[in-house]
Amino acid sequence: REKIILDMDPGHDDAVALMLARIHPRIDLRGVTVVAGNQTLEKTARNALNVATAVGLKGVPVAAGMSRPLVREQVIADDIHGVTGLDGPVFGEPEVALDPRHGVDLIIDLLMASDGDITLVPTGPLTNVAVALRKEPRIAERIRRIVLMGGAYQLGNITPAAEFNIYADPEAAHVVFTCGRPIVMMGLDLTRQALCTRPVVQRIRALGNPVAVLFAELMEFFTKTQKEVFGWEAPPLHDPTTVAWVADPTLFETKPMHVEVELRGEKTYGRTCCDFYGITGNGANAEVAVKLDVPRFWDFVTETLALYS
Numbered sequence: 001r002e003k004i005i006l007d008m009d010p011g012h013d014d015a016v017a018l019m020l021a022r023i024h025p026r027i028d029l030r031g032v033t034v035v036a037g038n039q040t041l042e043k044t045a046r047n048a049l050n051v052a053t054a055v056g057l058k059g060v061p062v063a064a065g066m067s068r069p070l071v072r073e074q075v076i077a078d079d080i081h082g083v084t085g086l087d088g089p090v091f092g093e094p095e096v097a098l099d100p101r102h103g104v105d106l107i108i109d110l111l112m113a114s115d116g117d118i119t120l121v122p123t124g125p126l127t128n129v130a131v132a133l134r135k136e137p138r139i140a141e142r143i144r145r146i147v148l149m150g151g152a153y154q155l156g157n158i159t160p161a162a163e164f165n166i167y168a169d170p171e172a173a174h175v176v177f178t179c180g181r182p183i184v185m186m187g188l189d190l191t192r193q194a195l196c197t198r199p200v201v202q203r204i205r206a207l208g209n210p211v212a213v214l215f216a217e218l219m220e221f222f223t224k225t226q227k228e229v230f231g232w233e234a235p236p237l238h239d240p241t242t243v244a245w246v247a248d249p250t251l252f253e254t255k256p257m258h259v260e261v262e263l264r265g266e267k268t269y270g271r272t273c274c275d276f277y278g279i280t281g282n283g284a285n286a287e288v289a290v291k292l293d294v295p296r297f298w299d300f301v302t303e304t305l306a307l308y309s
């Protein structure tokens with residue numbers, strides 16, 4: 001089993017990442033840390049507790065981390081995820097409480113106590129991971145690898161050049177991409193292949209368990225806003241691709257690239273400059289996902305959500 005820490009900003013697709021991580025037999029979820037991103041930290045933390053409750057998360061700490069990006073002013077994605085950050089379903093009072101530790105300290109504690117076998121899975125802005133690396137630099141050598149959702153080698157989604165998670169904290173992303181540990185990048189190039197079509201939603205809803213029904217409710221709202229904002233007929237389900245890679249990397253084709261985050265461009269701030277053709281001669285610091293086995297990916301999601309009763 002692969003030990004992971006899920007660092008997220010839920011967020012509809014983050015919620016699905018947690019649904020998969022909590023139950024997949026190949027994943028050993030050691031901690032959940034929350035960051036500001038799709039909404040303010042107060043809201044993403046609340047959403048994390050709601051989803052943790054829905055999936056019956058027990059014995060796994062959930063901790064709130066950084067509420068602001070390192071340098072830039074805060075940006076949120078309420079056009080996609082709504083005022084709560086997880087609009088659509090109605091949640092009761094959460095039964096899971098926040099761990100008293102700061103999310104950054106939880107990341108540090110888990111890594112320092114580990115044998116170097118924990119994979120970090122960030123699905124939001126990279127503020128928590130960057131601050132953890134700066135607060136306790138010794139964690140770097142203990143990170144097995146980082147499998148993150150963020151960036152793009154083609155087009156952005158928050159600006160023409162940049163993807164939201166990287167744009168929301170480019171300096172943090174720079175810290176992560178230069179940390180020297182193996183990185184797998186699930187950028188928009190990959191996640192735009194993971195289109196959650198109506199037949200997919202129907203198939204999962206038909207599983208009938210409460211988590212599958214929650215998935216369908218989340219996707220109803222997400223489908224609407226992705227259509228309004230981008231014109232997508234079906235929304236790209238970005239974040240769950242990270243968990244899927246950890247559980248079954250054969251679903252993906254990746255390509256080694258040197259990835260550098262643009263920190264000074266006026267129009268390109270937060271772009272992941274991916275050296276697709278190796279023209280800089282800089283060694284690769286990331287495996288960038290290029291191709292998804294789409295039918296097998298949806299089988300993976302469906303079969304994993306079928307494990308809930």
Ligand code: BDR
Pocket residue numbers: 011012013014038077080123124149157163164165238239
């Ligand atoms: C990323 O931004 C967020 O809105 C999603 O949760 C995903 O992590 C996609 O750009």
Ligand code: CA
Pocket residue numbers: 008009010011013014037038123124239
């Ligand atoms: Ca996210």
